[in-house]
Amino acid sequence: EAGVAQSPRYKIIEKRQSVAFWCNPISGHATLYWYQQILGQGPKLLIQFQNNGVVDDSQLPKDRFSAERLKGVDSTLKIQPAKLEDSAVYLCASSLGAQGARTGELFFGEGSRLTVL
Amino acid sequence: AQKVTQAQTEISVVEKEDVTLDCVYETRDTTYYLFWYKQPPSGELVFLIRRNSFDEQNEISGRYSWNFQKSTSSFNFTITASQVVDSAVYFCALSELYSSASKIIFGSGTRLSIRP
Numbered sequence: 581e582a583g584v585a586q587s588p589r590y591k592i593i594e595k596r597q598s599v600a601f602w603c604n605p606i607s608g609h610a611t612l613y614w615y616q617q618i619l620g621q622g623p624k625l626l627i628q629f630q631n632n633g634v635v636d637d638s639q640l641p642k643d644r645f646s647a648e649r650l651k652g653v654d655s656t657l658k659i660q661p662a663k664l665e666d667s668a669v670y671l672c673a674s675s676l677g678a679q680g681a682r683t684g685e686l687f688f689g690e691g692s693r694l695t696v697l
Numbered sequence: 698a699q700k701v702t703q704a705q706t707e708i709s710v711v712e713k714e715d716v717t718l719d720c721v722y723e724t725r726d727t728t729y730y731l732f733w734y735k736q737p738p739s740g741e742l743v744f745l746i747r748r749n750s751f752d753e754q755n756e757i758s759g760r761y762s763w764n765f766q767k768s769t770s771s772f773n774f775t776i777t778a779s780q781v782v783d784s785a786v787y788f789c790a791l792s793e794l795y796s797s798a799s800k801i802i803f804g805s806g807t808r809l810s811i812r813p
Contacts, residue, residue: 583741622701622788622803623742636800669740682792682799684732684747690740 584689598660605674615671701804720789
């Protein structure tokens with residue numbers, strides 16, 4: 581069974597530029613999550629989708645971050661314009677259902693490492 | 698508010714030594730889950746274990762064991778006879794069972810290095 585796919589693995593941009601990350605979850609997983617992991621910290625949830633609807637985006641900096649999951653399968657996370665403090669690994673995860681956020685049964689991708697200069 | 702504290706930033710031991718990773722949590726809820734995840738150098742987090750707040754039984758899985766003590770709000774993880782492949786960052790985490798806005802709160806992680 582294929583795991584969660586993310587691209588690109590690495591991205592270096594200058595501040596004020598824009599960047600987009602893509603995630604393809606495990607087939608059949610209805611719930612998709614984007615996490616931000618700053619160096620030396622644990623992952624922090626940015627947004628959770630249930631199919632193509634947003635369940636929780638309370639920690640998403642909406643002035644610069646946006647995410648979509650138009651067909652309820654793959655998802656894109658965009659940052660525009662990027663700031664230095666956005667340097668982090670962006671992890672995508674998926675679970676069969678929304679209960680994954682409680683039960684911890686999330687499947688993570690390898691992440692996209694962003695460096696903002 | 699929920700909080701997970703992993704006071705040990707980095708631990709380095711020689712192969713075959715036992716090592717314990719500490720985790721202390723805070724929550725106002727009486728019903729919650731606790732987790733441990735492993736993050737190897739490849740980057741993906743791997744789920745290791747889940748305990749619910751009603752079950753204080755310790756658990757052993759091969760060389761791994763977990764000690765859950767509600768009285769001290771701790772959920773420690775011990776690796777017995779460590780191996781180089783155990784080298785990774787380990788995260789302790791918490792979620793509330795019945796909150797309508799439940800999310801998993803992670804600690805800051807402990808980087809474990811096993812030297813040959």
